[in-house]
Amino acid sequence: MATDETAGTLVVGAGQAGISLVTALRELGDTAPIALVGDEPEAPYERPPLSKSYLRGEHDRPTLVFHDAAWFADLGVELVTGDAVTTIERDARGGRAVTGSGRALEFDRLALTTGAVNRTLPLEGADLERVHSVRTLTDADRLAPRLRVAREVVVVGGGFIGLEIAASARALGAAVTVLEASDRLLGRSVTPLLSDTVRAAHERRGTRVLLGASAVGLIGEDGHAVGVALADGSVLDADVVVVGVGVDPRTDLAAQLGLTVDPRGIVVDEHARTSDGLTVAAGDCAVGPNPFARGLVGPTRLESVAHATDQARAAAATLTGRPAAYASVPWFWSDQGDLRLQIAGLPHGADHTVVRGDPAAERFSLLSYRDGLLIAIESVGSPTDYLAVKRALEKGMTIPADSAADSSVPLKRLITRGRDTRSP
Known part of the structure; x- marks a missing residue:
């Protein structure tokens, strides 16, 4: 299906991955037109505060929004809100999408950042008010x-x-x-x-x-x-x-295009490419190789702001013809009232855990190891430990397990070189 040479990029989904992909395209010097389409009426906004400070009335609506209308105009990005893409067809030259309102959007390149939807309870009364x-x-x-x-x-x-x-x-x-x-x-x-x-x-x-x-x-x-x-x-x-x-990835448009999907999401490779070799997908909707070199090998779907941002950058690089494999240390946080959890790496498959600090005092870190190699940290009230391990993992370093429990010694002093290979 041929499209106009200046049709540009269509990004379907205006959440964290969508806005990150658009930003990355411009940072990479891409000047082609971009249309960013979201089905919510609001401009792209931060989601993490919704379950925390926003619910408590400590975070007002305007401060959630990533960028104002002038930002999109300056970058040459057409933002479409409150209008979901319902059908897409494409070939190697480009394609055409149609929204619920009947609007047609031509494109040369396509990115799916469609996110996920909350699961509902399959129970009587699940549709009640409150x-x-x-x-x-x-x-x-x-x-x-x-x-x-x-x-x-x-x-x-x-x-x-x-x-x-x-x-x-x-x-x-x-x-x-x-x-x-x-x-x-x-x-x-x-x-x-x-x-x-x-x-x-x-x-x-x-x-x-x-x-x-x-x-x-x-x-x-x-x-x-x-x-x-x-x-x-x-x-x-x-x-x-x-x-x-939990959530379910939004894969209906990918399935409509004939892309490979499974229950965990739209299947992508390390460059965020889907099975057609043309379309890219990123964020909560996608499942692909584990980007963490020390993580367990196999298809992985991560749900976090950091993952959505980093995978979207890889997708943008692919669209511009300069693919770079998505390889990042996953990191997460969760504020549960005054309890802050910070995680770097993935503890799955650990065969040894070191406790550093006092869990009862809510000031501690758990360091997970596999085959003697540090693979993750989970911290509560210990941001210094968390940052030290995150940086160590990003540099391919480790911390000896027999030294890590001594909380009188800063972890950054214990960092050493470690073999950095994937474990089966």
């Missing part, structure tokens, strides 16, 4: 006023977003119960010791945490939720229910 989840600014705007007057809040799901919202609700004065179906909090993301420590920290602040607890239904009255029924037959009263049970 049942919330938070992914977008609109979601947060619906929940925030409810939380400020809520007496009893039940959070279904003990992942990062659920715990951040639980901490915000507790700070606003509500009685909070967190339900987690598995045997520990944050089970897919962190080590068991950090899970235990996070649970204890929330309980010290008055939050009730129920592990191995499954919701089987939501109880309604006059069209709104008043309780959560559990598998053991008990019922929890609730005037607000928040669901945080």
Whole structure:
């Protein structure tokens, strides 16, 4: 399908990955027209505060927005908001997309940064009023006023977003119960010791945490939720229910194009290229090789601001004909009230963990090792440790496990060279 030579780049999805890709294209000297299309009515904005400071009324709307209209105009970027792309067709020369409003967008190059959507509970009552989840600014705007007057809040799901919202609700004065179906909090993301420590920290602040607890239904009255029924037959009263049970990548447009997708996302290579060798994809919608040299080999989908930004930069480089493999140390953070978790690297596959500091005092670090090589740090209230390890991992360095536990010695003094190969 031929398109006009100046049709430029179409970026579908105006979240963190989308805005990062647009920025990177201009930084790389690309001057072709760009259209950035998002289905939300707002200009691209920061999502992390939505489950934390924004819910508590400490972060106002204008400060969430990345850039004003003048920024887009200066960079020659056409920003389209509140209008989702519904169909795309393309060939080696370019293509055409059509939005829900019927607008046609011609392009030479295509990037999919479509993000993800929150999973819903497949339970009776899931569509009642006062049942919330938070992914977008609109979601947060619906929940925030409810939380400020809520007496009893039940959070279904003990992942990062659920715990951040639980901490915000507790700070606003509500009685909070967190339900987690598995045997520990944050089970897919962190080590068991950090899970235990996070649970204890929330309980010290008055939050009730129920592990191995499954919701089987939501109880309604006059069209709104008043309780959560559990598998053991008990019922929890609730005037607000928040669901945080994970996300699903948005892959419908990729499937429409015939690209390879799997349940974890749009399949990409280390250059963010999809299976057609032409389209790129980045952020929460994509699954590709683990970018962390010390991480376990295999398809990986990461959900973080850093990942979305770094993979989008790789996608931009690919679009400009200067591909550079996406190879970065993953890093994350989660503010759960006054409890700050910072993670660098990936602890999956660790065979040894060193505890540095006092978990009970909420000031400690956990250093994970595999085959004697440092692969991750999880820190609570220890930013200096976190930064030292993050920088060490970025330089391919390590810290001897037999020295790391001594908190009287700064970690930066212990950094040594380490072999930096992938482990199978």
